[in-house]
Amino acid sequence: MLTHLTLINFALADNLAIDIEQGFNVLTGETGAGKSLLLDALSACLGERTDTNYVRFGTDKADVTAVFSYQDGSPEAEWLKAHELDDESGEIHLRRVIFSTGRSKAWINGRPGSLSELKEIGRLLVQLYSQHSQQQLLEPPYPKHWIDRYSNFYTPAQQVRDAYSKWQKDIRQHQAAIDAQANRLQRIDTLQLQLEELEELIQVDYKEIEQEFDRLSHHEHIMQDCSYSLNALDESEQNIAQEMSSILRRLESHAGRSDQLSEIYNSLINAQSEIDDATANLRQFIDRQSFDPERMEELNSQLEVFHRLARKYRTQPDELKNQYTEWQQELEQLHQLEDPEALAEQVEASYQDYLNKAQHLDDIRREAAVPLAKQLTEQVKQLALPEARFEFKFEPLEQPSAEGFSFIQLLFTANKGIPAQPLAKVASGGELSRIALVMQVMNAEKTDAEVLVFDEIDVGISGGTAEIVGRLLAGLGKHVQILCITHQAQVAAQSDQHLLAKKRQSDPASSSILELEEDERIQELARMTGGIEINETTLQHARQLRQLKFQIA
Incomplete structure (x- = not known):
């Protein structure tokens, strides 16, 4: 899990050290206070693209370090061992230095590393879900990829892609043999004469x-x-x-x-x-x-x-x-060179192999789709959509593809008695954000990464719906470490650790991230629910939100 972040001259942070706890962690703060600092620094340590804007004004470089703990036998432990980067500390130190010239350097456990290596280890450690993830729902391949990811169909899906590639290659070889057949004998005679002349x-x-x-x-x-x-x-x-x-x-x-x-x-x-x-x-x-x-x-x-x-x-x-x-x-x-007839037999054999694998993939996808749609329906209903219903629609493709036999659509209706329609046609923005949130949480339950980062994925929800989202994330936090940036007090109240981003208008301006004690959490929750003026009513509401967490726990 992520245990520590250090930011030196990184954007608005001059010298910032943050300890991250196990469980459900939230980061709040007013707009512009620097909530994105933590995620930007973490992304830099995970090998993502950076630019000179990350270097604090007036300095020549930014320096960020992320420290993770890991268990023996975990995927990240095996990766470290394979790259001879493991040590006895049981920790992973990912460091990135970004220079004002635009260059950057990286280290893994004190040894210089490449950005590709940072990305490799980063994918094993952290899974990021952003507020823009709801747009992915509208992309045609998303339902199919979501079924495969949730149901762990990566292997059969890859087998279909490989079989399709082999089939297409055999088709090209067959056609090449047909094209070459006319000139083949003439070319053989020419080559034999040339070889005899040089022999x-x-x-x-x-x-x-x-x-x-x-x-x-x-x-x-x-x-x-x-x-x-x-x-x-x-x-x-x-x-x-x-x-x-x-x-x-x-x-x-x-x-x-x-x-x-x-x-x-x-x-x-x-x-x-x-x-x-x-x-x-x-x-x-x-x-x-x-x-x-x-x-x-x-x-x-x-x-x-x-x-x-x-x-x-x-x-x-x-x-x-x-x-x-x-x-x-x-x-x-x-x-x-085999004659076209022999190659045609090979094409038929590879086609049959593709058909068998594609049919198996289609069958298990259809089998998984029904209970998965039901589970998605039950989860979304909790988010103020009591009549929500989902279906997966399988439409045969005109031509077989590397992705299988069927085009898969996610159908949705929010109203009783109304047939489910393609999600992109009928879901409002608020409905999309709630559906995306549930699908991301369900995916997160299946991920191998031990750190899940949710960047304002609760945009567009409020009230009781936000409270349920908080419960979902808190429940997920019992199994993996969660870091969530949120504007919703109902979500923040369910957290195990509450971090607050604050900006100081010094010269130049700087931001800090503080861990809040219980009384400070009440004050921040009151600010989030009541605005600038905090009174006894907003404080009482904040206390009630916190009490809900302990009652549920």
């Missing part, structure tokens, strides 16, 4: 014969220079070998008198050995050389063939061997 030539290494031809072409010059070198090294009256021996005799008697002279003497000994080896190799090289005009003519002929074919096939002479290999591979592929 004998590629047995010869172009670079080797080029080097041998160059050596024979310069035979006389090479022999003259080699003879001169051998004479200088070992055969003239004052040759290098004799001079080296003389030098070594002179230095030998003094080598023991100086470490430096000893090192020089040893180096010259090694040099003499290298010269002796080189001289012997040079003599051997000269003895083995002979000029063969017939061999030179043979090499010249081979080189001419290399250059002629290189020009013909528009490549370099030393690339002809690679060209031969490519043609050989293409020819093998053409020979191995």
Whole structure:
């Protein structure tokens, strides 16, 4: 769970440290007080995009750290272990530094990390639901995705997508075989002629014969220079070998008198050995050389063939061997290319596999849809919609798709005796916000993340409805940690921890987030229900809201 947040020079926060408790936590405050600070800082630590507006005015960087606790064997523990980032503290420290230049740096448990790594671990730790989530309800894929998520149909849904992809790939291969069939035999003949033309030539290494031809072409010059070198090294009256021996005799008697002279003497000994080896190799090289005009003519002929074919096939002479290999591979592929009839059988097999998987997915979705619609109906009825009713409508698609056989619509009616219609056509804004809230809470019950963040998702509700929403979130907070930004006193009253965002008009302005004690909570709840002027009536109402929490608990 999230245990601590530290914000340094982050937006309106100069130096802010917040401890977050287990259970249901709310954050309230007047508009503009800085409620978004906490969520923006948390999002930055989870690898979301940032900009220079997060850097406090007059400073060069913002620094935020989020600390989470975790249990052994949890998904985040396994992730840390796989990335060699686990330690004995049982904590995860996610840190992000944002510079005024626009750059940013990230650390995970003190080690530099990438934004993609922050996002990976972040998805395991936190699930965010925003006030704009109700718009997702109006997107056509949402009902299907919601059923899959709530019912944990990810695996069969992915199997359908994979089967569909395989089927489409086989269709493309079949069509390619049909298209290629007409030109296939002609291309095979062409490749075979080209390979026959190169077959004998590629047995010869172009670079080797080029080097041998160059050596024979310069035979006389090479022999003259080699003879001169051998004479200088070992055969003239004052040759290098004799001079080296003389030098070594002179230095030998003094080598023991100086470490430096000893090192020089040893180096010259090694040099003499290298010269002796080189001289012997040079003599051997000269003895083995002979000029063969017939061999030179043979090499010249081979080189001419290399250059002629290189020009013909528009490549370099030393690339002809690679060209031969490519043609050989293409020819093998053409020979191995199955005929369209065989590929048609493969298309049919992959199609049947797709049909089986898609039918199974459609069946389990339909089976899950009925009780899920009933559960959604019962939950929404509590939010001042006593006649609400939901249905999932499955419409066959004109063409099978990677998502299955059916287009799934969520139908809704808020009135008794009125048939359910597509949600986007009949639901008002207030109804949409309440439906979105319930669907998000139901999804949250199934998430693996241990921290759920709700950003003003109770917009558009009030009174008794808000009180029920508070109870829903409080009940959910018994299983996971919840952080909720709210303007509703009825929601805030149900929380386990109440945080208050306050702005100070210093120079420059700054915001802080405070944990409220019970008396302070009553004052804040009274402000939320009664406005600027707080009197005994609003205070009494605030106390009653708090008492409801303890009565329910």
